[in-house]
Amino acid sequence: MKVEVKKSADYSVARQPIWCPGCGDYGILEALKRALATLSIPNEDVVVVSGIGCSSQLPHFLKTYGIHGIHGRAIPIATGVKLANPKLHVIVVGGDGDGYGIGLNHMIHAARRNVGVTYIVSNNQVYGLTTGQTSPTTLRGVKTKTTPWGSIDEPVNPLTLALAAGATFVARGFSGDVQHLVELFTEAISHKGFALVDVLSPCVTFNKVNTYEWFRARVYKLDNHNAADYLEAYRRALEWPTLSPTGRIPIGLFYRSKKPTYEEEISRL
Amino acid sequence: MFFQLRIADRKIYSHGPWKRFDVLVALTNEALAVYRDSASYIISEREVPLSEIAAKHGSRVMKNTAALGALTHVLGLDPRHVEVEIRREFRRDEKISDANVEVFYKSHEYAKRIPRAYDVRRVSDPRLLMSGAEALALGAVMSGMQFYSAYPMTPASPILHWLAEEGHKYGVVVVQPEDEIAAIAMAIGASYAGVRAATGTSGGGFDLMHEAFGLAAMIEVPVVVFLAQRGGPSTGLPTETEQSDLRMALHPAHGEFPHAVIAPRWIDEGPYAVGKAFNIAERYQISVIVLVDLYYTESISTVDFNPGEFKSERGKILKSHIVREEYRRYKITESGVSPRSIPGTPGGMYIATSDEHDERGDIITDRHVPEVRKAMHQKRMKKLTQLAEEMEPPLVREGEVIAVAWGSTSMPLMDCGKVGLALFRDIYPLPKVNLPTGAREVVVVEVNYSGQFAEYLTSRGVRVDRRVLKWWGEPFSVDELRELL
Structure with missing residues (x-):
């Protein structure tokens, strides 16, 4: 079969994103277009599903099929798309509020079923669209509109959660390193089964704590890490400034394994 | 809890009257006490030692199979037909199947001491x-x-x-x-x-x-x-x-x-x-x-x-190559329906968004374009106009009193005999309502407290004279409806 070689511009639309200048979502959008181009996936075979939030507007800036749905429900919508037509590449995008707050249970269940969708979370540790309330990944002590004296909630660790739920691909990237994101997204989209890529993605307007500078001082790429080692992946996923004494944040591929996908299991019935 | 079975040689829709049974099968003393006066024939431990037969030839839990043996005799059914069904029910375990059949025949034999009351026979080909x-x-x-x-x-x-x-x-x-x-x-x-x-x-x-x-x-x-x-x-x-x-x-x-x-x-x-x-x-x-x-x-x-x-009508789906720059997924049309594309179709790419959007599917929340909202909302709502034409009017039967109902309450009403009827299947949008004009009384019958269908009909200008309501977990019975209508 002849495959048309794509450029990232082939996935662009005329419409410009409405995100604030400097928003981490630009990095995610650019990296996603480049990853799709790397894989040269026909535009009509891509369905990008999102929920509600700043980052959930992303499908509108891509020349693909897509559903910009309701808050927290992108994963089950995407699951329906994938099961109806497993040939489609189904990519879910959304924020930490959408995916780790209101929609968290769906991630757990999609992970344990190993549904073949790629889940990209733009994790900015704050509710941006609704102008700056606390989110499930807001660090303890951080002041937001709804935590004026500092958050007292322990933040969610999406990577250990996904690992515990049985996800077969778990990675973390950083919006400030687009080329690295392209590599992660390319791997994630190529992966058979549920793939989570948590992307540290600064909100320049409402999160004055977890800024690009804050992340640049802390992130480092996983090196000499065996992504087939589940327990090691779990150990590395626990590295986080508030959890481990190193104060550093690893990015890269934490874990990858092979398991039959949900759509394969269903087709065998 | 009870299970009710009704048999007839004509089409029946419901479990009919509840106040009178032909045969009562009482598996407990409580059931016997409550229903014994309603039944013409009774099968209980008094008539046939169900528990004893079950325990002796199978196990105590097969008491219901014993009752089935006695019932088969009273109804005059051919026991071989019932045996087939018992074996089908327990097909996963031959021993249990054999034991049940044994209990069934022993009880059937014993029951011959009481008179056979009916002669139930096949009157047509088997049906689903x-x-x-x-x-x-x-x-x-x-x-x-x-x-x-x-x-x-x-x-x-x-x-x-x-x-x-x-x-x-x-x-x-x-x-x-x-x-x-x-x-x-x-x-x-x-x-x-x-x-x-x-x-x-x-x-x-x-x-x-x-x-x-x-x-x-x-x-x-x-x-x-x-x-x-x-x-x-x-x-x-x-x-x-x-x-x-x-x-x-x-x-x-x-x-x-x-x-x-x-x-x-x-x-x-x-x-x-x-x-x-x-x-x-x-x-x-x-x-x-x-x-x-x-x-x-x-x-x-x-x-x-x-x-x-069954005839599948899938509506307007674009299957061939679409020119994306020209495609408007939510095109304003006379009927309100716009041809849709399916993922995988080249050029048909669009974003389905929960936000209000324009014809292409682009969100409008970042710009103030009331004319787009006006047209798009109207386009969607307009579907109801044509749809209403497709909604089937109620099944109507003339009568002095017209019983109006929807959904399952139609079942006992169909078995009520002489009463006039207006039974709705298609509910919303409301089809044309053609109640007989000469009716003395229009009565809405439904299983809820507030008369929701009556309210709905009234709001659409349909005459409603009286409501017959029931809200304690039971459907209507035929005898109850005959009294109330």
């Missing part, structure tokens, strides 16, 4: 026996449904059970997701991707589905929802019937949008009602609620079934 839930599931499969996701909830679960068991033979993907929100969200995703999709639940589950139901309306993705009512609110009467979710079915979710409500009246018409639901869902790109209740899903009846009656 199915529950209301099975009728709906069968209708879905016959309609070409390819995806069903549902979270268990009585009394909708039997639809899921049947599809889980049989669906794969017809290429139906069946999923039990984590909750009802995921159930409808998956159905929406599958439908967007181009297959006929449905979900099913009861009132409490549908409460959770409202937001996604509105999403389907906004992105104009067709979904069928089986809504099987039980007593509410909250957990309510989980295993008893009610028709109290009509108001919710008429007005699900926030905002204004078109949808349809169809309430099959008896089991025979269940499959075809589902066929219509899928067709109008796809042709109008709307969601359709198939509104039933526990009395409907759990009743079992012999039915006439004609597979030739």
